[in-house]
Amino acid sequence: MNILKLVSKNILRRKGRFVFTLLGITIGMAAFVALLSMGNNLRSEVSHQADALGANLIVMARADCPFINMAVLTGDHLPESIPREIVGQIAAIDGITGAVPYLTLASSVQETPVTLIGILPDEMKAHREWSVAEGIYFADVNEQSIIIGNSISVRFEMGVGDVITLRGQDYPIVAVLDETNSNDDIAIFMPLNTAQEVFGLGDYVSFIAVTVDDVTQTDRYISAITNIANLSVSTNEELLNSVLMILGSLEITLQLIASVALIAAAFGIINTMMTAIYERRREIGILRAMGGKSNVIFRVFILESGLYGLLGGLLGFAVGFVVSRLAAPLIQQNEFVAVLGTPDTAVTFSFSLLFIVLGLSVLISIVSGLYPAFKASRLTPMEAIRNV
Amino acid sequence: MSDYIIRTQNLQKTYGNKVKTHALQGVSLEIPRGSFSCIVGTSGHGKSTLLQLIGGLDRPTSGNVFIENTDISTLNDNALSELRSEKIGFVFQFFNLLENLTAIENIQTAMMFKKTKPANKRALELIDMVGLSDKANFKPSELSGGQMQRIALARALANDPDILLMDEPTGNLDSQSEKDVMEHILSIHKAGKTIVIVTHNNDIADKADLIFEMRDGKLVGK
Ligand SMILES: Nc1ncnc2c1ncn2[C@@H]1O[C@H](COP(=O)(O)OP(=O)(O)OP(=O)(O)O)[C@@H](O)[C@H]1O
Ligand SMILES: [Mg+2]
Numbered sequence: 267m268n269i270l271k272l273v274s275k276n277i278l279r280r281k282g283r284f285v286f287t288l289l290g291i292t293i294g295m296a297a298f299v300a301l302l303s304m305g306n307n308l309r310s311e312v313s314h315q316a317d318a319l320g321a322n323l324i325v326m327a328r329a330d331c332p333f334i335n336m337a338v339l340t341g342d343h344l345p346e347s348i349p350r351e352i353v354g355q356i357a358a359i360d361g362i363t364g365a366v367p368y369l370t371l372a373s374s375v376q377e378t379p380v381t382l383i384g385i386l387p388d389e390m391k392a393h394r395e396w397s398v399a400e401g402i403y404f405a406d407v408n409e410q411s412i413i414i415g416n417s418i419s420v421r422f423e424m425g426v427g428d429v430i431t432l433r434g435q436d437y438p439i440v441a442v443l444d445e446t447n448s449n450d451d452i453a454i455f456m457p458l459n460t461a462q463e464v465f466g467l468g469d470y471v472s473f474i475a476v477t478v479d480d481v482t483q484t485d486r487y488i489s490a491i492t493n494i495a496n497l498s499v500s501t502n503e504e505l506l507n508s509v510l511m512i513l514g515s516l517e518i519t520l521q522l523i524a525s526v527a528l529i530a531a532a533f534g535i536i537n538t539m540m541t542a543i544y545e546r547r548r549e550i551g552i553l554r555a556m557g558g559k560s561n562v563i564f565r566v567f568i569l570e571s572g573l574y575g576l577l578g579g580l581l582g583f584a585v586g587f588v589v590s591r592l593a594a595p596l597i598q599q600n601e602f603v604a605v606l607g608t609p610d611t612a613v614t615f616s617f618s619l620l621f622i623v624l625g626l627s628v629l630i631s632i633v634s635g636l637y638p639a640f641k642a643s644r645l646t647p648m649e650a651i652r653n654v
Numbered sequence: 655m656s657d658y659i660i661r662t663q664n665l666q667k668t669y670g671n672k673v674k675t676h677a678l679q680g681v682s683l684e685i686p687r688g689s690f691s692c693i694v695g696t697s698g699h700g701k702s703t704l705l706q707l708i709g710g711l712d713r714p715t716s717g718n719v720f721i722e723n724t725d726i727s728t729l730n731d732n733a734l735s736e737l738r739s740e741k742i743g744f745v746f747q748f749f750n751l752l753e754n755l756t757a758i759e760n761i762q763t764a765m766m767f768k769k770t771k772p773a774n775k776r777a778l779e780l781i782d783m784v785g786l787s788d789k790a791n792f793k794p795s796e797l798s799g800g801q802m803q804r805i806a807l808a809r810a811l812a813n814d815p816d817i818l819l820m821d822e823p824t825g826n827l828d829s830q831s832e833k834d835v836m837e838h839i840l841s842i843h844k845a846g847k848t849i850v851i852v853t854h855n856n857d858i859a860d861k862a863d864l865i866f867e868m869r870d871g872k873l874v875g876k
Pocket of ligand 1: 652669670675676677695696697698699700701702703704747
């Protein structure tokens with residue numbers, strides 16, 4: 267007989283308690299994991315979209331509401347308000363390597379809202395490094411056709427040869443893009459000229475994505491652009507930060523819920539471990555009567571509590587992971603968060619979260635298990651056996 | 655240096671905070687090494703309490719217990735635990751086996767606390783000695799009262815203690831098992847162990863070298 271054997275027998279011979287103690291810890295940690303990882307995902311999703319934009323500067327109309335910036339990242343539509351000739355003027359600025367206009371419009375596919383983006387076919391293809399999965403890319407800037415993002419093709423089961431109806435007119439789909447893991451996957455595209463014509467708009471665009479030669483000279487570029495017209499210019503960090511600021515409040519809410527879940531979990535674990543060990547004071551007394559030193563008793567209970575914490579933490583992490591994956595679509599249905607959703611907005615496995623969860627659950631279990639064990643070991647064997 | 659392996663001096667034990675029970679009210683006794691003593695007396699007069707104090711399982715309210723001339727109240731927790739595992743075997747009135755371990759594992763667990771661990775086969779020998787080899791893998795809940803008592807006896811002997819303290823070890827046994835257990839005890843005594851038994855049984859008391867009678871927490875005569 268040794269301590270490990272004693273512990274394993276203790277745990278395994280008490281199947282009912284084993285299961286319920288473990289369940290208590292698992293549920294607590296799962297709630298924590300689910301909520302926390304959802305919050306983290308939102309943040310990484312937004313950063314990802316900002317990267318995917320691939321621009322250094324974004325030129326927009328001055329807006330009353332700064333949150334409108336978000337539309338650039340979320341792929342939502344922005345009002346068309348920048349005259350197209352500005353694009354050429356910006357591109358002509360010394361040190362600016364590219365200025366790509368976007369005209370974002372609201373449209374629908376099979377009665378589901380989808381963003382339609384009017385683009386300059388060649389500039390856009392080069393700028394976003396697109397490749398075509400199926401069909402042939404726009405050959406002409408006035409082409410009366412549509413190209414669709416990969417996820418749109420999957421979701422609506424559409425491909426080359428199908429048509430999309432805009433303002434009562436059918437437009438053929440001529441190509442499907444390869445997956446980009448950005449908002450391009452959930453948008454549909456038309457040449458800028460065609461889009462303006464279909465929607466009866468003047469020669470305006472929604473925003474301009476600008477790439478520059480030397481990012482250290484950003485200030486100079488910004489003043490050069492604002493000299494041309496009264497526009498708002500944001501670096502992509504600024505853009506990201508303004509979105510993250512809004513997200514921050516959402517995140518804080520989620521984190522608050524997560525910490526409440528954690529506290530509830532902690533008390534659940536403390537409660538389970540404490541009762542489990544209070545019930546066993548007699549056992550502690552017997553071990554002590556047979557000559558077990560208090561440090562041996564501690565080792566038995568540290569091991570046992572730690573094992574519960576470890577198993578419960580692992581299970582809780584797994585369950586929380588699955589739950590947050592299942593819940594992700596529900597969260598995405600939320601108006602605000604919905605705009606962030608690309609099809610693969612899901613929980614990302616994170617080792618640091620795993621370690622935090624394991625560490626926390628082991629720590630809480632050990633502390634809550636050791637306290638009653640410590641108290642019991644302060645008693646004489648007879649006092650413990652009598653259970654006073 | 656006296657050859658009293660156990661001595662108590664004016665031992666007092668009071669239970670309870672609000673309602674006080676003076677279970678022991680000044681017990682002094684001396685037990686020679688290798689002797690066979692009995693503690694007798696009617697129920698509730700402090701026999702178990704006395705035995706537990708001698709075995710270092712509880713602390714006296716006042717007075718001293720000497721084991722081989724060591725005042726055990728001066729020992730710290732670890733030293734007292736060590737004393738229990740090395741020198742003393744205790745059979746409880748109510749067995750106190752570990753419920754979730756089998757009979758043999760109960761015996762092996764006691765062995766785990768001794769510094770020089772006894773060989774594993776000793777547990778088998780002991781369980782054989784008390785005639786329960788066939789029940790080695792039974793849990794206490796699957797054993798009869800008498801069988802539990804015999805496992806408790808085997809467990810008390812696990813670390814080959816010098817002193818064997820037993821609280822009514824034959825209280826739950828039929829006369830045949832009682833004879834068997836008494837034979838074990840007597841042979842253990844012959845091997846040189848010091849034995850102290852709390853008992854109501856006159857047959858056992860008749861065989862004792864010393865008899866201590868308890869009444870109202872005190873000794874009456876010898
Ligand atoms: N933990 C306790 N708390 C309070 N009183 C106690 C406690 N243990 C024993 N007593 C009291 O101390 C007295 C002596 O008890 P003890 O168990 O020593 O008697 P005993 O002689 O062994 O009796 P029995 O023959 O019935 O086993 C009794 O009056 C009992 O009620
Ligand atoms: Mg008694």
